[in-house]
Amino acid sequence: MALTRHSDAVAPVRASGPISIWATRHASTAIGALGRLFRQPFASLMIVLVIAVTLALPASIHLVIQNARALSGSWDNALDFSVYLKQDLSVADAEALGKLLGQRADVDSVELITAEAALAEFKQQSGFGEALEQLAENPLPHALIVRPGDGNTSASIGLLQEEIGNLPEVEIVQIDTDWVQRFHAILDIVRQAIVIGAALLGLAIVVIIGNTIRLDIENRRDEIEVTKLLGASNAFVRRPFLWSGFWFGFFGGLMALALVLLGLHLLEGPIARLAGLYQSNLAIAALSVEEGAGIVAVGVVLGWFGSWLTAARHMRRIEPR
Amino acid sequence: MIHLENVSKRYPGGQEALSGLDLDVETGEMVFVTGHSGAGKSTLLRLIALIERPTSGQVIVDNCNTRKVKRRKIPAYRRQIGMVFQDHKLLYDRPVSDNVALPLIIAGVRHRDAIRRVRAALDQVGLLHKEKQSPETLSAGEQQRVGIARAIVTRPKLLIADEPTGNLDPDLSLEVMRIFRRFNEVGVTLLIASHDIALIDRLGCRRIALEEGRLQPAEHDSWL
Numbered sequence: 001m002a003l004t005r006h007s008d009a010v011a012p013v014r015a016s017g018p019i020s021i022w023a024t025r026h027a028s029t030a031i032g033a034l035g036r037l038f039r040q041p042f043a044s045l046m047i048v049l050v051i052a053v054t055l056a057l058p059a060s061i062h063l064v065i066q067n068a069r070a071l072s073g074s075w076d077n078a079l080d081f082s083v084y085l086k087q088d089l090s091v092a093d094a095e096a097l098g099k100l101l102g103q104r105a106d107v108d109s110v111e112l113i114t115a116e117a118a119l120a121e122f123k124q125q126s127g128f129g130e131a132l133e134q135l136a137e138n139p140l141p142h143a144l145i146v147r148p149g150d151g152n153t154s155a156s157i158g159l160l161q162e163e164i165g166n167l168p169e170v171e172i173v174q175i176d177t178d179w180v181q182r183f184h185a186i187l188d189i190v191r192q193a194i195v196i197g198a199a200l201l202g203l204a205i206v207v208i209i210g211n212t213i214r215l216d217i218e219n220r221r222d223e224i225e226v227t228k229l230l231g232a233s234n235a236f237v238r239r240p241f242l243w244s245g246f247w248f249g250f251f252g253g254l255m256a257l258a259l260v261l262l263g264l265h266l267l268e269g270p271i272a273r274l275a276g277l278y279q280s281n282l283a284i285a286a287l288s289v290e291e292g293a294g295i296v297a298v299g300v301v302l303g304w305f306g307s308w309l310t311a312a313r314h315m316r317r318i319e320p321r
Numbered sequence: 322m323i324h325l326e327n328v329s330k331r332y333p334g335g336q337e338a339l340s341g342l343d344l345d346v347e348t349g350e351m352v353f354v355t356g357h358s359g360a361g362k363s364t365l366l367r368l369i370a371l372i373e374r375p376t377s378g379q380v381i382v383d384n385c386n387t388r389k390v391k392r393r394k395i396p397a398y399r400r401q402i403g404m405v406f407q408d409h410k411l412l413y414d415r416p417v418s419d420n421v422a423l424p425l426i427i428a429g430v431r432h433r434d435a436i437r438r439v440r441a442a443l444d445q446v447g448l449l450h451k452e453k454q455s456p457e458t459l460s461a462g463e464q465q466r467v468g469i470a471r472a473i474v475t476r477p478k479l480l481i482a483d484e485p486t487g488n489l490d491p492d493l494s495l496e497v498m499r500i501f502r503r504f505n506e507v508g509v510t511l512l513i514a515s516h517d518i519a520l521i522d523r524l525g526c527r528r529i530a531l532e533e534g535r536l537q538p539a540e541h542d543s544w545l
Binding site for chain 1 (some may be wrong): 370372387393396397398399400401404406411412414423424425427428429431432471
């Protein structure tokens with residue numbers, strides 16, 4: 001009977017089924033690793049905190065961006081636009097057109113700014129008052145400020161603007177949404193930057209956990225050597241370290257979640273006050289369950305990966321001498 | 322059980338630990354390897370445990386040519402052999418019973434079976450009453466007996482020991498040897514490295530003398 005023929009179980013030892021062995025081993029190593037974590041509460045807490053802050057940072061910025069987008073999205077629809085009328089249109093005609101437009105279902109209100117009023121405002125604000133006095137006639141047309149109704153989508157507003165622009169009395173429709181689009185573009189850049197930043201922070205977590213596990217491996221070098229002498233495979237000696245990484249990531253993720261929720265809670269008051277000032281039902285978008293679970297999952301994956309990377313490398317190096 | 326054929330082991334420094342060694346240990350034998358330190362006793366045991374590989378020659382253990390054991394299969398190979406060390410190599414962060422249970426955990430033995438077998442092994446070395454203690458609280462002789470319990474808890478057919486009594490006084494040494502003797506009586510093959518010739522002669526076992534990596538002819542012949 002050749003020794004190598006029994007691959008895993010020792011010949012005279014009766015082992016239980018492979019799957020239950022696997023599950024039992026993992027369960028007991030997981031609990032063992034958890035126990036070691038709690039035996040050094042301060043050191044463990046430090047690492048968990050570092051991971052938590054590193055995870056909470058991109059998560060909270062992500063939340064801020066999401067809220068900013070939602071906010072600017074609502075501005076998009078409630079945006080006024082200016083309709084400049086033909087130069088030769090009389091005030092009465094302009095007023096009539098304004099009334100007509102105001103009756104439309106998709107229009108909330110229309111305000112007429114006469115050429116005279118516009119010129120007066122311009123004189124006051126531009127500082128060209130005296131130069132403008134020299135003008136023989138008012139170069140400005142009458143204008144209507146149209147506020148679309150609440151039920152509009154950005155598509156229906158576009159349609160409304162086009163329809164008004166095609167009216168014979170209308171010279172030009174000026175849409176003031178450019179800045180909103182620019183704002184969105186900026187948000188997109190910030191979002192991209194967050195993705196890059198989050199990747200770097202993820203790398204930092206892998207390094208932090210890897211380093212912690214490396215120290216742990218060094219401290220338990222004798223134990224690893226003895227275990228290997230007794231016939232433990234690399235997978236066996238690696239397992240407790242993988243579980244340590246798992247727990248660091250798990251608790252780090254949970255704490256990150258707690259930090260983000262705490263931040264949201266602290267912001268709730270100021271935002272309610274701001275919403276009160278604007279008389280809007282502005283509310284902060286909270287974390288969804290999926291996002292919350294995602295933070296913890298990212299922590300776990302990074303923790304496991306970081307410890308795996310280190311353990312795989314060091315386990316092969318530690319051989320009985 | 323153990324068959325060495327023209328085995329040489331040269332270390333990177335150029336120093337030859339074993340040169341052209343031929344050796345046979347039959348199943349059920351209890352054999353001592355003697356020699357001064359540096360004579361190659363430890364190297365011989367390390368080759369058998371696959372901690373090292375020979376530079377040339379064949380090492381065949383229980384019909385298995387160690388040359389053919391791939392690196393990945395070494396753990397499974399080692400689990401077939403019980404090993405006892407001069408410095409016990411116990412883990413001091415856990416009680417005696419957990420130390421003895423370690424090979425069973427590695428082998429994936431069910432918890433209930435493991436507990437039973439750990440107790441049986443500790444009983445065989447006379448330390449059942451100390452199973453809950455930390456190894457640190459035990460005397461050197463007791464620690465070595467824990468090491469022996471750990472080596473036999475998987476009931477290996479072959480047990481190798483490197484200077485198991487090196488740190489023990491004569492009385493404790495004799496006690497340890499008697500424990501080995503009892504295992505030998507139930508069929509375990511033992512290969513023990515030791516320099517305590519007086520003790521070995523008292524036991525009346527076969528003795529292989531090594532000198533500078535070779536069998537010492539005088540000793541060898543005298544046994545034949």
